[in-house]
Amino acid sequence: MRESWKMVLRYLGAMALIAAVWAGASWLLQAVRGREILPTPWETAAAAGETLSVLAAALGTSALRFLIALAVAFLLGLPLGLAIGFESKLDRYLSPLIYLLYPMPPVALLLFLYLAFGLGEVVRLVVVVMALFFQIVVAAQGAAKYVVPSHSTAIRAAGATRRQVYRHVVLPATLPSVLTAARVSVGLGITMLYIAETKLGVLLGPGSGLGRFIEYYTFRGDIALAGVVGLALLGLLFYVVLELLERVLCRWKFVGARGGT
């Protein structure tokens, strides 16, 4: 408990540091260019207060959108990645396919995605899912490839079915790396979310996502910047949630050797 308070304090300290650097940058830009370029933290905070209900709605919508995209990416990517990594036949035939598609940025396909899915909610989810899906597939595949053979032998020796091998060995063995990869991908996912909400959200109001909020207030720098802070907090939220998930689901990773006889 005490540790977690210390962690909260460290995060507050980091926030204060960022705010100080930010204020310094605002002041410096104003001094150099002779006019306000970057709104200060307090101006941004005031702007956030001014549009609080819209900003909160935008944050909530973006968070929900990201959560759904993350869940879908896991549901589709995890089984596929594990199977490709663990079954050497699938690995031979599907890996080249994955590796060819993996570096392709979904942003480059926005036009076709728009034509295929229209401008509804689905297309925004598709863009984010595409970005996260490949990250999860590649992480799961990489981890499943190196499942310790004696672990699967241990349960095959008891007569385990293929399903039981996945449930008791392949999934738990790979979960830590997959969750870490998902955490690392949060930044990319948030970027894709922003792009989806701006490029494919032109018909929406400012409350329908932080990307749309930022674009809607393009000419009110202080309010737009409040939206950017919202995006950063959204990323932090998912980063922390994924880390907590790893601590709960992979508790064995976090226990040390205590010795014994």
Add this chain to the structure above:
Amino acid sequence: MIEVDGLTVIYGRGDAAVPAVAGLSLEVDSYELVSIVGPSGCGKTTLLFALDGLISPTAGKIRIHGEEVRGVRRDVALILQDAGLLPWKTVRANAELSLRIQGRKETATKVLADLGLAGFEKRFPSELSEGMKRRVGIARALALQPRVMLMDEPTANLDSITREHIQNLILGLWWEMGFTGTLVTHDIEEAVFLGKRILVLSARPARVVEVIENPGMGEPGYRGTPEFTAQVAHLRQVLGGNGP
């Protein structure tokens, strides 16, 4: 009773084919404990996996209690090298793993207590010493109440004191539970201590080249006897003559 008749196991096909076991025959009587020794990489583990039904023979037959082995049997338990514990499962979950895989509802509580692991049920393998890990591996096998116990180097990489503890434990369990046992080892003293008969295998592909009767085996005190020392010396000589 275990009967192996002309067992041949070949890995791979065509030019890449590697014979691991070639025309091996052996018999283990009911309630007998037999140790199997041979040069490293000679196919001992392959033989054990075939006995367990994990590997199907390329040729030959394996019968346990008169029935031909076609896949994993519920009355046969395998103790793996390095115990084969799953790091993400607690001691209890590891000990009950084979039971659960087979859809059985029994618990391993008593077995864990008998092996001195009471109070450690919620620990993870990374929190245990090597000796404790091996005992959890043994508990997993015992929980199945098997009639046949297959052991793959159960004391490999242990310090000598812990190794003797585990050897005494296996001997005690054999007396108590009366299983039919096959113990693969590369430790000469272990083979003499735990084998009523000692089967010496050739280098790969494995065949039985010699069977040593070892009637004195069966007591923890056997280690200190001149008979034990003589058997160890004899086995060392046999192995020296058959390998590099």
